[in-house]
Amino acid sequence: MSDAAAPATPAAAAAGPLGIIAGAGELPVRVARAAVAAGREVFVIVIGGHGDPGPFGSIPKVVLRLGAAGRMIELLRERGVRQLVLAGRVSRPSLFALRPDPAGAMLLARIGAKAFGGDDTLLSAVIRVLAEEGFEVVGAQAFLDDLFAPPGLMTKRAPDEQAMADIRRGVAVVRALGAADVGQAAVVQQGLVLGVEAIEGTDALIRRCRDLAREGAGGVLVKLVKPGQSRLVDLPTVGLATVEEAAMAGLRGIAVEAGGTIILDRPAIVAAAEEAGLFLTAIDPEDPAMKETTAP
Amino acid sequence: MSDAAAPATPAAAAAGPLGIIAGAGELPVRVARAAVAAGREVFVIVIGGHGDPGPFGSIPKVVLRLGAAGRMIELLRERGVRQLVLAGRVSRPSLFALRPDPAGAMLLARIGAKAFGGDDTLLSAVIRVLAEEGFEVVGAQAFLDDLFAPPGLMTKRAPDEQAMADIRRGVAVVRALGAADVGQAAVVQQGLVLGVEAIEGTDALIRRCRDLAREGAGGVLVKLVKPGQSRLVDLPTVGLATVEEAAMAGLRGIAVEAGGTIILDRPAIVAAAEEAGLFLTAIDPEDPAMKETTAP
Numbered sequence: 001m002s003d004a005a006a007p008a009t010p011a012a013a014a015a016g017p018l019g020i021i022a023g024a025g026e027l028p029v030r031v032a033r034a035a036v037a038a039g040r041e042v043f044v045i046v047i048g049g050h051g052d053p054g055p056f057g058s059i060p061k062v063v064l065r066l067g068a069a070g071r072m073i074e075l076l077r078e079r080g081v082r083q084l085v086l087a088g089r090v091s092r093p094s095l096f097a098l099r100p101d102p103a104g105a106m107l108l109a110r111i112g113a114k115a116f117g118g119d120d121t122l123l124s125a126v127i128r129v130l131a132e133e134g135f136e137v138v139g140a141q142a143f144l145d146d147l148f149a150p151p152g153l154m155t156k157r158a159p160d161e162q163a164m165a166d167i168r169r170g171v172a173v174v175r176a177l178g179a180a181d182v183g184q185a186a187v188v189q190q191g192l193v194l195g196v197e198a199i200e201g202t203d204a205l206i207r208r209c210r211d212l213a214r215e216g217a218g219g220v221l222v223k224l225v226k227p228g229q230s231r232l233v234d235l236p237t238v239g240l241a242t243v244e245e246a247a248m249a250g251l252r253g254i255a256v257e258a259g260g261t262i263i264l265d266r267p268a269i270v271a272a273a274e275e276a277g278l279f280l281t282a283i284d285p286e287d288p289a290m291k292e293t294t295a296p
Numbered sequence: 297m298s299d300a301a302a303p304a305t306p307a308a309a310a311a312g313p314l315g316i317i318a319g320a321g322e323l324p325v326r327v328a329r330a331a332v333a334a335g336r337e338v339f340v341i342v343i344g345g346h347g348d349p350g351p352f353g354s355i356p357k358v359v360l361r362l363g364a365a366g367r368m369i370e371l372l373r374e375r376g377v378r379q380l381v382l383a384g385r386v387s388r389p390s391l392f393a394l395r396p397d398p399a400g401a402m403l404l405a406r407i408g409a410k411a412f413g414g415d416d417t418l419l420s421a422v423i424r425v426l427a428e429e430g431f432e433v434v435g436a437q438a439f440l441d442d443l444f445a446p447p448g449l450m451t452k453r454a455p456d457e458q459a460m461a462d463i464r465r466g467v468a469v470v471r472a473l474g475a476a477d478v479g480q481a482a483v484v485q486q487g488l489v490l491g492v493e494a495i496e497g498t499d500a501l502i503r504r505c506r507d508l509a510r511e512g513a514g515g516v517l518v519k520l521v522k523p524g525q526s527r528l529v530d531l532p533t534v535g536l537a538t539v540e541e542a543a544m545a546g547l548r549g550i551a552v553e554a555g556g557t558i559i560l561d562r563p564a565i566v567a568a569a570e571e572a573g574l575f576l577t578a579i580d581p582e583d584p585a586m587k588e589t590t591a592p
Binding site for chain 2 (some may be wrong): 172173192193194196198199200208212
């Protein structure tokens with residue numbers, strides 16, 4: 001977690017305008033508004049087909065397709081941007097669909113087709129290439145206080161013994177998956193792993209598990225940062241939709257990674273969890289208490 | 297793979313009647329017919345709600361629910377059964393739904409609630425308890441020649457370079473998952489892991505990946521034995537439905553574990569794969585050529 005704690009206002013004056021490369025979801029909009037509110041000049045590049053320019057309102061922005069990487073870098077330079085936030089979901093395209101512009105193709109060659117092997121490999125390579133181009137990539141947490149879940153229980157309802165065992169099982173599974181650079185979430189019920197996430201997304205995972213659930217005590221969703229994942233981009237996020245899907249699937253609660261999983265608009269999400277009777281807890285997967293006990 | 301090679305006709309005379317505990321699918325029926333054809337007396341216990349007594353025809357059988365473990369052992373003893381095959385799918389019940397009979401509850405206590413942590417843990421514990429009760433559990437392969445896929449390509453079509461890279465990625469992911477005692481299969485397309493299997497089953501996995509596929513070259517299904525999995529029960533199986541689902545999902549081929557994945561009725565399945573233009577290959581996941589290369 002060493003790179004999680006960038007200073008809250010990273011050398012704003014020295015760094016010039018903040019560039020935001022924006023995928024889907026609320027996070028890039030919140031970063032943009034927070035930076036503007038802090039007096040920072042902001043320039044947003046919305047990834048066409050992924051992000052939505054609408055919510056940025058009057059904040060300066062352009063929409064460019066993902067393959068137009070050369071044009072992006074050109075525009076960022078023209079605007080004097082040196083510090084960048086990459087925020088919001090970008091579903092991975094096929095190499096075929098990417099249609100890189102000429103400079104984009106050269107960047108892609110530098111990233112290497114190998115980077116298509118796993119999400120983190122790709123993102124790490126993108127961050128490395130941006131650094132080589134003279135940009136500093138900072139995390140959304142640099143602009144948003146309170147972005148990460150603090151350790152501990154956030155709801156009145158707490159996990160019982162069975163739910164704690166399910167959380168431990170989920171931690172073991174998600175970390176095994178994460179080590180192979182796949183997925184961040186699993187649903188576990190009564191020790192049984194109902195589903196693990198690949199690229200379908202957490203909401204689709206939970207929906208699928210609704211039909212796979214067994215009788216008796218409901219399951220839990222465990223959503224963690226991958227071991228070794230950069231804390232700068234693409235962090236696991238829990239939103240209102242996650243809580244709603246979890247409640248509809250009969251889950252009893254959600255466990256996220258303290259200091260790693262993003263909880264957007266925490267008061268609203270905690271209130272929704274309370275309303276639905278779910279627990280919401282932030283754990284440290286490295287805590288020895290989170291290890292599964294071995295066979296008796 | 298040391299325990300895969302039981303003798304083809306395991307001490308039939310000495311062992312008395314063969315007991316078969318039968319879940320869903322074709323495998324237990326094939327084992328029963330092969331044993332009868334070899335002159336062995338057979339007694340089948342069909343797990344109610346999972347297996348189907350119909351296809352066993354005139355072979356002696358009873359239907360018992362999974363929780364009636366005490367009654368099962370009693371019946372097997374009455375019939376003089378000492379050698380057992382456990383074959384066919386049994387979807388894992390919740391502890392709640394199991395409703396064990398009194399002897400079943402005692403067996404369950406011996407297996408331990410811990411066994412509900414993962415499939416192999418449960419099956420290993422069941423085999424251990426059956427051994428303590430004086431039964432010998434043998435694999436279906438002891439009665440069916442040619443049950444496992446031999447190493448190598450089974451179809452005219454072969455995986456190209458991209459498909460081989462996808463297979464290697466799939467091997468890495470499935471083995472990571474298997475080490476956490478979850479799932480046996482993954483679908484990979486152009487380096488991207490579209491889905492990984494938990495308890496939904498391989499056919500459901502493939503169907504889901506149909507909507508997640510990217511443009512361009514189709515993906516591959518990789519289906520392996522879990523590292524450390526007993527070769528006695530619940531081995532991964534590829535059937536006609538797998539090939540049909542794979543073709544409908546636009547996959548280009550299937551890679552299974554040589555000497556570990558069961559291919560039921562191989563000539564028919566190879567013919568279906570040829571017809572659909574899929575490759576079907578059996579690999580050794582321990583082969584160094586199956587390891588993913590590291591970053592350039």
